[in-house]
Amino acid sequence: MSRHFTRRGVLKSGAVAGAGLALPTYLRAQESGFTNAPTGDTVILGFNVPQTGAYADEGADELRAFQLAVEHLNGEGDGGMLQTFSEQNLDGTGILGKRVDYVTGDTQTKSDVARASAQSMIQKDGAIMISGGSSSGPAIAVQALCQEAGVIFMAGLTHSNDTTGKDKKANGFRHFFNAYMSGAALPPILAEQYGTDRRAYHLTADYTWGWTQEESIKAATEALGWETANTVLTPVGAGDFSSYITPVLQSGADVLILNHYGGDMVNSLTQAVQFGLRDRQVNGKNFEIVVPLYSELMAAGAGEAIKGIYGSMNWNWQLQDAGTQAFTRSFGEKYGFPPSNAAHTCYVQTLLYADAVTRAGSFNPCAVVEALEGRTGGSGSLEGIDSASNEGFLFDGMGNGPTLYRAADHQCFKDVLVVRGAENPTTPYDNLEIVEVTPVEQVWYEPDHPQFAGGDLGECNPGA
């Protein structure tokens, strides 16, 4: 039987083949059973951080950490936390023998831009996992996208309760602590330092993170006996906060709680100090300022204004455990300065993903979810916590002590740091000092806690 090629036939075949090639990679990969199944000898990860905009320096530090993690996974450098991680599955040969490659995106700290950037990395670049953050709005938006697209989202810096509360998703995982945990760790120290008879005035960034942090800190300080004089929402990026600070002077409050982050925190704190709030005596007590969520970069931006001011952090390079020292040494020798806690969480998340894939023996997102929930090895519970939800993937050696990736909501539970602006820093990097390592039992909560209510993990989505 002879075959005849007709002009129309060739055109039809060409059109069909062209359309097939033009399909997004994740649609073409469906025959493998999940989105962007790696076929060659490399696997692509997508790092979505703010590279422009107000949090660009924070994003740059996250990117440095991602690059370091990729180097260590590929067997380059000194290996960092690969040597201290309690799961010894990663041996520097990539992930499941595939060399790790990565693409980056710029979130601009805007939810819509972050989503578009992640979408491009998934559809055009074939990224199988997305990580990154610096703000909860974009993190929540990207997490929802990853759930729809069928890839894993390993959140970077995001502190809103909603990320693993009402907006949690089966494909999303958060290593960073949250606003509730800040509210559980910080107030006992505040009571010890400032007493239980206080009137607090909140200035709060008007978006998801600010709202949940205000809710958590307000509930925790009121439980101590503090009164809340007022809560005022401020627009993100307000710049000049003088109009919001001057009413504090007449409010009868003796504590100002700044639920601000990044540039807003730098400006509001600096201006509050300029208005003489810290030199005031109100109700017979010294006026105090509290910044519940600190970062090293913000502390550097605020300069002398942070001296003696309390806040909380997920991690700090000054911790003395082996994991912290290994990571700080790797990072410090490569870049010349210590890593921020945003960098730490991004580095750890990349390694945790690689380990989960290795334990699962597959890049399939549902297999990775099972591994990160501790259902395929590594399962355990935190000591000293009597709760049915105290189960998941238990690990250590990553800088925070024993840590549980709780299966019920994909939130990590570990010790939290209470820190204070150092009075006499000896280098530009030790402008914060660790006051207390708050034990994980103190920051534990049940998955159905009212501040996290309303969400549902749902089912993992492999994208097929």
Next chain:
Amino acid sequence: MDAIILQILNGLDKGSAYALIALGLTLIFGTLGVVNFAHGALFMIGAFCAVTLNALLGMSHQVEDPTRTDFLGNPLQVDVPYVQDIFGEALGASIIDWAVPLSILLAIPVMLLIGLVMERGLIRHFYKRPHADQILVTFGLAIVLQEIIKAIYGANPIPTPAPDAFRGSVDFGQWLGFQAGSIIYPVWRLVYFFFSALIIAGVFAFLQFTTFGMVVRAGMADRETVGLLGIDIDRRFTLMFGIAAAVAGLAGVMYTPILSPNYHMGMDFLVLSFVVVVVGGMGSLPGAVLAGFLLGILQSFASMNAVKSLLPGIDQIIIYLVAIAILLLRPRGLMGRKGVMEE
């Protein structure tokens, strides 16, 4: 009452920055007829003149301190500024402390030069083009300048403190006979207000009482006739562009202790300053100053909790509401010339 006085002070302070930027915008529009969307970037570059001088004065060499270690456990390298080597420890520290006021000396020539280069190199090619083209090219220029600053200095705010002597706050209430501690106001914000008043007075005096200023005012009223008299008005207008850039730059230098400079601070002020110019009257210098202070005070009052509890979010839109009302009821603005914006 003390709350009202505090908000008036806040408003005057904010208004000072608006007025200085709007004054420069109006000067450029009045002389060259150009709507300069890069003017906010000039304010930002002024602020970074202070950052630069602060960094230059802080340039150091390192001396090893064997008694202390750095974050990697190596002997600590302590920074010793060259200024302290040259002038001695005490005088060197004082010079570094006064970096912001000293930056004025750096900012004036730098901003004049940037203004002249901008006008001669780019903007003059757009005089005969429609306003839309002028807005696009100057807006593009603003973005380029912004990105250059970001590439050099990074994206995070850089703290640039006021000299120690001006860092605290004063009990303004006691001066006015109120209860002690009722009206506390930062010293530097008062300095900024008086500095702005001085610059505004200086610009007006220059235009009012010098021959150069008289020619410029004549040119603003009737460019063609002044040209026919054999006066090179273009050269004078170019210089006015440089002066307007310097005014914006000085506003930026002195604002750094209030708001840590970052690369996008100019954009934040630009839009509001344009509204100020429109409300004051396009091309009217006294109008720009008056509207700057009025809108600053209005914005401060709208931020009061009592007002916001009645009209949530009013502080974010009050200036734009006023602008809409002015454009509807009196398009030429408060002190604009009859006919401007009214065709």
